[in-house]
Amino acid sequence: MRAKLLSDIKTELNRLTLGSNVYATRTAVDKLYEVYILSCVIQSLNLIGCTLEARNSNDRATTNFDFRLSPGYIYSPAASSSFIHIIYQGKEYELHNGVRVLGKADVLHELDSAIITRDEAVRCRQNNFQPRQSKIKFLAECKFYGADLPLHLGREFLGLCSEFSIRVKSLTSNVGSNNIHKLLISHRQTENFHISPSNPDKVDIFIKWISNELRQVL
């Protein structure tokens, strides 16, 4: 009975893994979740009445949206993803996935999801510069895990936060961790845990939280 159950589980897992190359590497799974969170940010921007347009890495309107697996430079069309052009109350911004930006210490950091002022993004594309942390309005780190998040991810997020003097920063995950929660609140940082289609109520709260925060900073 037990052997049959495990054999059936193996058959099902085999069918799913052979059917999709998403499971070939951890990186592909991470990217999928980053893009899911990006879609939540887009819903937040829609909630506050932003005008959004998909643009390719050459800054032209597009109906084909490309994501790159590895983080890229904003000025390198071959290496960077498409992005979303935002207009909010007459001001322009860009929403990026997997982009490298300069922190306070003038070292590069990879942001899973980031809103950058339009002027800065254009200047960087034209001059082969990296966006500066002072021009970032929002950042989210995204972690898809099987069970509890390991504590080192909380420590890494705290390190990242110290490099960005902005208000809206979030460690976002489909799972949670009591220890990371305690660590982040003691340093006045924000987590949004259990964000996945399995918890639609939490997703709804997350989207509303982002839109409220963005109304204060955009």
Added chain:
Amino acid sequence: MKEDIEQLRNLIRELDLQWLDEELEEIILSGKLQQKDIFESNRKTSKGIEQIAYTENEQLDIIISALKNYFITLPIVQSNTEKSLKESLKISKITFYENQQDIFNKIDLNTQKLSGLLNEIKK
């Protein structure tokens, strides 16, 4: 219980999901933190935190939770994301590039049978 844990871990390795096996190893080895009363001269003086190992039952829960997240929730994440991006940005095609190749194909959303089987393990 121990046999179930070993067989599920073996199954994950046989499927070449090395990254998932490593993640489970990290979580299980790190254990959990638990509050503990500290006694001095037979008198409780304060509370401390100790690190303890997961029980076999908890280890099995961790493995089942991971399989559910990666093989039942993730396909829905992929499907919802694609739908949401296409609707909100009016785009027709989404591509995930690695070395000039589209590396993502759709994960099968038909995971009901797997869900039922994973629930059976704990019965």
